[in-house]
Amino acid sequence: MRILFLGDMVGRSGRQAVRERLPGLISDFRIDFAIVNGENAAGGFGITEEILMQTIEAGADCVTTGNHVWDQREALTFAPRQERFLRPANFPKGTPGRGSALLEARNGARVMVSNIMGRVFMHPELDDPFQCAERQLEACPLGEQADAIVFDFHAEATSEKQCFGHFVDGRASLVIGTHTHTPTADHTILNGGTGYMSDAGMCGDYDSSLGMDKEEPLNRFLSKVPKGRFEAANGPATICGVGIEVSDSTGLAERIAPLRLGPRLEETVPSWW
Numbered sequence: 001m002r003i004l005f006l007g008d009m010v011g012r013s014g015r016q017a018v019r020e021r022l023p024g025l026i027s028d029f030r031i032d033f034a035i036v037n038g039e040n041a042a043g044g045f046g047i048t049e050e051i052l053m054q055t056i057e058a059g060a061d062c063v064t065t066g067n068h069v070w071d072q073r074e075a076l077t078f079a080p081r082q083e084r085f086l087r088p089a090n091f092p093k094g095t096p097g098r099g100s101a102l103l104e105a106r107n108g109a110r111v112m113v114s115n116i117m118g119r120v121f122m123h124p125e126l127d128d129p130f131q132c133a134e135r136q137l138e139a140c141p142l143g144e145q146a147d148a149i150v151f152d153f154h155a156e157a158t159s160e161k162q163c164f165g166h167f168v169d170g171r172a173s174l175v176i177g178t179h180t181h182t183p184t185a186d187h188t189i190l191n192g193g194t195g196y197m198s199d200a201g202m203c204g205d206y207d208s209s210l211g212m213d214k215e216e217p218l219n220r221f222l223s224k225v226p227k228g229r230f231e232a233a234n235g236p237a238t239i240c241g242v243g244i245e246v247s248d249s250t251g252l253a254e255r256i257a258p259l260r261l262g263p264r265l266e267e268t269v270p271s272w273w
Helices: 011-028 049-057 075-081 129-139 158-168 215-223
Strands: 002-006 033-037 062-064 100-104 110-117 148-154 174-178 195-197 239-246 253-261
Touching (some): 002 148, 002 174, 011 239, 049 075, 062 110, 110 129, 129 158, 174 239, 195 253
Parallel strands (some): 033 062, 110 148, 148 174, 174 195
Antiparallel strands (some): 002 239, 100 110, 239 253
């Protein structure tokens, strides 16, 4: 089974690039299941239901988020009724929406996607991500209730991301980091068979500061005095993510490789697609 994960969509540029490129990627490379992180899609801050539906219509089977999930207040309203929309699972009990979903892939496989947020240098500080993952794996074990399990671990510190990967190694198909918007070069298959990458990168304009127009962030570093709001950069976008092939018999990773398509970064797609 082939799974594609695309990192944080940032602003109009990022979401347009995903809408334009995702259908072709799914058809050209016979993707069975596609996941997109959408927490920065609405001007860099949160996501609206309209953008969510446009992303699903483009081929996303699941849309994950992170610490910006509630920046667009309407998300509190639509989260409970959109089963393909995930907020971090380690929000306190009673938070609207869901943190994981068991969804059907194009090949009929059952894919459990879980969105969990780290706690190191993150705000708000949520419940223990490791125990949250443990409960989800106990409720939906790989090879029993799920044919593949993907964790979007939305976190700042690579140490926390790596430890989370080792914690679920052998019990999940993929742990993919999001949040820092910069693709890492550490894609690997861990000893137990779980695919891992510290950060998928973003889908957005890389002539920027993490997808935001670079002038205001630069001003704040230089002067410490805000002159305006952060605005999403709207130049040509590069889409970044990771592709993984999952064993039909074990649900573990057999191959993993990055995907980058666009004008700013060196382009690459998995050579085995």
